[in-house]
Amino acid sequence: MEAALPIEVEIPSMRVLTETELEEPEWAKQRCEQLNLIDEKRLTALCHGQCYQQRMARAFNASVRHREFKPGDLVLRKVLHITPDSRGKFAYKYEGPFVVKKVFSGMAIILSDMDGTENALPVNADALKKYYP
Structure with a gap:
């Protein structure tokens, strides 16, 4: 109408x-x-x-800054959920480091831990930032 x-x-x-x-x-x-x-x-x-x-x-x-990830890069993953045992504003904002295993089009990324165990679910590149040891 x-x-x-x-x-x-x-x-x-x-x-x-x-x-x-x-x-x-x-x-x-x-x-x-x-x-x-x-x-x-x-x-x-x-x-x-x-x-x-x-x-x-x-x-x-x-x-907006364009970020490009390649297999083998070290990254930190943003903590997207608040756990009940978190320390409020003193909780960590990022967890990791992780290793980039595979990069798909559309900026979906498969990560693995430092010891080599691969995570099954892909992560959006918006929730990652490069880690420089």
Whole structure:
């Protein structure tokens, strides 16, 4: 269901007629002109919205750093869940180090522990950062 403005359904407003002291034919003519301008105003608003989205995307993408992982790299994995025995704000934010075993397209990565046991589930690259011993 779409909302309709009073201008679009041409409901005459008595308050507007009395305040502007227009005759009904003149008022109807102005009302039709306003109806014709509604589409133009909507297009202008849409254009401004798209320009704003492009500016915001450009500003965000400028601050994003591309990270590339290769098999054999050492990484730390972000702790994504809070365990009941955690120490609140003093808990570790990252765990590891881990070794990158395989990198898939879409930045899914299979990790293994330092002793060589491979984790079954892939990890998103957003939750990793390189470890420099």
